[in-house]
Amino acid sequence: MNTTDAIELLKQKGYKTTGKRKDILSYFEEADGYRTAKDLIQHLEETYEGISFDTIYRNLHLYNEMGILETTELNGEKHFRMNCTHHHHHHFICKDCGRTKEIDVCPMEEVKKSLKDYDIEDHKFEIYGLCPECQRV
Known part of the structure; x- marks a missing residue:
């Protein structure tokens, strides 16, 4: 968007x-x-x-x-x-500066296998840590 x-x-x-x-x-x-x-x-x-x-x-x-x-x-x-609406993806988010990096891997196929009797409506997958620039500080 x-x-x-x-x-x-x-x-x-x-x-x-x-x-x-x-x-x-x-x-x-x-x-x-x-x-x-x-x-x-x-x-x-x-x-x-x-x-x-x-x-x-x-x-x-x-x-x-x-x-x-x-x-x-x-x-x-x-x-x-x-909002990034151009394709399905998730994010790595830097806890210091807030920068993000897109992650194209989605864990939902594995999750669906372990929740096969459940009706999943939506999901959000984020990984938190420090980006390369913030690690240098």
Whole structure:
């Protein structure tokens, strides 16, 4: 997903596309990996002095609900990134910098074998650790 696709989706669902909303989307499109609401506020404060956490969280929740952003939890805090919808994959997530690396291997075939009487609706597979750059520090 990119900013243009996200704006189009917002319009289709009847949401206004304000400058703040566009800037939030652009931030996540340009970010390399997961980012927190605090990261976003620090970025937006340069343009929107006094922007509130409420505004940020309301938009982050909306974008997540609409499938524009995906979330994960790192160190007890929610992190967000632009949703990758081009193909099925999973992520390695750096616990220090939030960068991600796509993992094309999916363990679901093995999991389905051990849960054959269960109705699996969805799944999420993430690996956490340190990226090569953060290991050097």
